[in-house]
Amino acid sequence: MEPIRHIACLAFAEVMSLDVTGPLQVFASANVERQRQGLPPCYVLHLLGPEAGPVKTSAGFALVAEQAWREIDLASLDTLLIPGGMEMKQLCEDTALLDWLRQAEPRVRRLGSICSGALVLAAAGLLDGRTATTHWSDVEALSCHAAVEVQGDRLHTYDPQGRDGDAHVFTSAGVTAGIDLALALVEADLGRPMALAVARRLVLFLRRPGGQAQFSALLTPEPSRTPRLAALLEWIPANLGGDLSLEALAAQAKMAPRSLSRTFSQELGVGPGKYVERIRLEAARTLLQDAQASIATVARLTGFGHPENLRRTFHKHLSVSPQEYAERFGRPTFD
Template structure:
């Protein structure tokens, strides 16, 4: 009889409940699909806490830890998942937990994180010199506090079943639902594409979502304390997206020489004026498409892209999907006159 793979997920106070239940449900659904085929369950599932008993998540719900990670024989584990959540910062200071993760890493076949759980793996030193991602809101923290980590901004997860490097058994995933994408990839590697596709279909998911996490994240408002010289200009730009936002036009508005403005943008925002304008225009186009307020041609005109083809190229460049696909996936209502995609 085929032996079951033991999948365990760590939990702790103020963990993100979906980081735990989302991936674990994928493995549970794989068991159900196997049973429908007359096959035995492929996975044994458990959650691990500091102690056995209920653990309050950040949602106010409790998840019961069936086993304690303290003293657990990690060599019996196939896959260990480390979720994120509001409580992850406290866990990053728990030396006993960090030591346990370091001890577990060479013993488990696969060690992965979900969302900000990457910060916990990084705190244990397990992501040094490895590619890693996390929730888009935590990318800067990961990059700043753990410079040895090879941070990858726009990945849903870093698991690669074809990678034969010995370090490939440690991987990360991006924000929240990307943990489900990761779990589907693990199931596909274990049980084949057909079974993974059946699970994805049952959960009404993509087996592989097109694009990366940038298509789900928001353009954060600049910190006014860091952009004092540009504050007025940055307020002005969103109200004039359909107009001339060339370097010369922006420099005239800011009352700076073009070269000076370019230097200030890089110093205060980490990017040049052209790239910043493109991102703001992209965010505005996304908002219009999500609200289904206009056709793609009109959205392109209102946001300064001009021709729909320019909008399409920008969407593919940053989000790896077309405006039409984005509108269909995230729009609140059917898109008007969508033939221009």
């Protein structure tokens, strides 16, 4: 008989509601699937707040914490999850909470975070010497903790075997990656068939392809003002299938190639070649998502030429092939 596992998730003012409800629903659905199979539930879920009572989420509605985190018996918990939210700086400076997490770490079997919750674990020193990830927009902030090995494109760092992650203290990336993490925890607890059954019931991938880069517009938004390059940046998307070499761009901008490279670095933080590759990739993504052309045609229209060049660029930036991307985000099957 499976042991009863108590799963607790922290809640605090302006918490991201899906960081809490997404993972907890996975565990609840595992209970439902077990009941369908004539088996008893094995997860007991707890929501912990600063105090017992309603906790306002970043979505505006409240979740109700059953008790204060200070009051729970840590030894009774199997897994403790720390979600992200809008007030992470304040949470990272809450010495009482950080002390409590340090006390929790050796007493719970598993301690994990969702999204920017990794910043709290890092502030408590619990990620020192460990691999960690977080929401793509918080990767830089997490990287300020020099003792943490940050891998920004991971969906989560949980590995029950400890080969490519940690079975005890682990993190997950942006928002819905907490659901990926919870499915991995269910698989470790109850086996792959049960995790597949939960994923199927919730219409999810058990393991979705690629990392969070494929969902985050290449992680780096472009600056809104590029005065010396404005005309050229407007011209590039209209000429993706043509010659966009450094020399061609410099001629169009009426600048010397070296001056153009320097200006790109100053105004965009990236060289002309990488910028063009990014714009071509974004255009290819759009075409594949909208099911407007075959992969071969997309490669030609966006300046990659051969589908193999497109495939290499997709793997480089998104960790999936164009075919996999089209199947996940587009409508029909492509050539």
